[in-house]
Amino acid sequence: MKTEIDLIFENVSDQIDKSWEEEIGFLQKLCQFPSTLGNEAPIQHFIADFLEKELDLSVSKVIPDPEKLSSHPGYSEPEWTYDERPVVIGEYRAEGDKKGKSVIFQGHIDVVSPEPVSFWEHDPWGAEIVGNKMYGRGTADMKSGVAAMIFALKAVRDAGIKLSSNVIIKTVTEEECTGNGALSAIEEGFKADAALIPEPVLGQKGLIAQVGVIWVRVKVNGLGAHTEKADKAVNSIIESYKMINALLDYEKELNSQKRHKDFAEHPHPYNINIGKIHSGDWPSTVPSECTVEARVGFPPGVNPQDVKDNLKSYLLAAAEKDEWLSENPPEITFYGFHAEGFSIDPNQELFDVLNVAHMAVEEKPLEVGSFTATTDARFYNLYYDIPATCYGPTGEGLHAPNEWVDLDSVKRVTKTYAAFLLKWCGYSNVIIEK
Ligand SMILES: [Zn+2]
Structure with a gap:
């Protein structure tokens, strides 16, 4: 027996299939921006426009202010300025009674240098597709995750579903060197009941610990x-x-x-x-x-x-x-x-709901794991009491030549994030057309 939420999810899942070519095109566009340290503005303006025009989100841009952040225990000392390097925040504001819980979807758009480019078999900024793989710097780490989280919310919206709680989409800078992009957006007040970061580091597993x-x-x-x-x-x-x-x-x-x-x-x-x-x-x-x-x-x-x-x-x-x-x-x-590193308890609602969403797409229980590097999830878990984890597409060659992402996994993660939204945020006023 299918429940109401199963039927709604089927609709959203069909919507993701229908807009898949558009999602791939969006991801290619993201990967063609050479958004290394100091070169993030063009991609951020592109994403801000997309969130405003295609998803009707209310968009803010935050420029990290080292002076304001410097007393925070999670602040990292940069050796460069933040001029013209915004963090982008798009807010979906639920109407009426808030029944569910709010969530942040966050991805970083900064990438590391592809040098030496002569080691690549594909143009690092070409976003070339061969079979099921898209090649390029940032395809896996982590522009595919950014595309997945944005298209998950877009599919829910395009399927005519109104979520009962707020969703915040953040595309941040400096995940690869300080985390000050993520920190500044939280400090500006963009908070929620949980945060999901579609980093590819463990693929479709939930992150429960990372090193400092x-x-x-x-x-x-x-x-x-x-x-x-x-x-x-x-x-x-x-x-x-x-x-x-x-x-x-x-x-x-x-x-x-x-x-x-x-x-x-x-x-x-x-x-x-x-x-x-x-x-x-x-x-x-x-x-x-x-x-x-x-x-x-x-x-x-x-x-x-x-x-x-x-x-x-x-x-x-x-x-x-x-x-x-x-x-x-x-x-x-x-x-x-x-x-600082962190370790969190997987026995909590965030992982329970992520497990349900994961099961709806992968048809097997969610596994969890630890990561021997850092991600922006630390800020939420350590300083704001907001449970946060990473769950993302599968790829290889992160910070190495010939980086690629598995496009099937991108579609599945888009669906898992959409399923998460329905279950976590709740929904209202749904007419199921079947
Ligand atoms: Zn990353």
């Missing part, structure tokens, strides 16, 4: 000279190896400690990535300065400031044992991610 992340910068000085006198000089690149090795030793220590329960089964949850190194400009010059930048993962429940203090002491202690570095200690600073 910080970025560190280690500047090592040498003693520059012409190579003619290289025997008397100190090469900063070679000196920096010592600091890289100390970082890798720190990583070993982090992973040898007793594991957090949500990462107990993971072979290596806390990764330190040496992501950038900069030094030298001439083969015949001994370089005077070398800067290494790394990303450090650590367990949930640990304050990022404690990790920074601890890591700094660790690196300085390692330098202390070295003849040159003890006299010329490295300069250790931090910028970007200041992100």
Whole structure:
């Protein structure tokens, strides 16, 4: 026996099938914007227009204000400005009595650089479709999720259904470096009873835990000279190896400690990535300065400031044992991610309703899992008592060449999000045409 909500969902699901070509076109358009750090404005204006014109949402744009945010424990220090780089918020305001609960759907539109582009078999900004896959930077991480969440709400609306509670769509900046985009929109008051983020990190599983992340910068000085006198000089690149090795030793220590329960089964949850190194400009010059930048993962429940203090002491202690570095200690600073990890209980309504929605599409129970990197879900869970999880499409090549997303999974996630809306927000005034 089909219930009323099953029949309504069938209508919405048909609507998603009908508008599938449009959804693919929208996703291609999103993926053709090279929205790396500092280049987010064009895609944000495009999305804002779409939400206003196609979904009749009331749209706001928020520019993160570092001064206002800087006292917040979740704030990360940027080294750039926020001018012309808005976060976009579209609000669906339910009419009449609010029966259900409100929800935020949030996705980030910033992407990491596709370099080196010569490693790609497809244009990283081409959004080329081959078989069931769409290729390009951001296809999986996470413009497909953004398309899915927007088209889920659009399908509900186009099927003539009025939701009984508010829905907020947010497309945010800086998920890949600070999270300040997400933080600023919450601080401006855009809150709800729960938040869903269609990140692809676990595919169609619910996220219940993620690690904390910080970025560190280690500047090592040498003693520059012409190579003619290289025997008397100190090469900063070679000196920096010592600091890289100390970082890798720190990583070993982090992973040898007793594991957090949500990462107990993971072979290596806390990764330190040496992501950038900069030094030298001439083969015949001994370089005077070398800067290494790394990303450090650590367990949930640990304050990022404690990790920074601890890591700094660790690196300085390692330098202390070295003849040159003890006299010329490295300069250790931090910028970007200041992100605490989190762990939440899957036994709560958000996961119960997501499970029902997932079952309606996937016909099997929802699984949950942990993630060894960070997402914007942390802000809601840690600082606002708003339960938040990630559940998204399936893809590969995140932050790597030849990124792709599985288009079937995008359609299924669109349907799951639509099913979630019906169940979580409730609905009214429905005429079922069957
Ligand atoms: Zn992402």
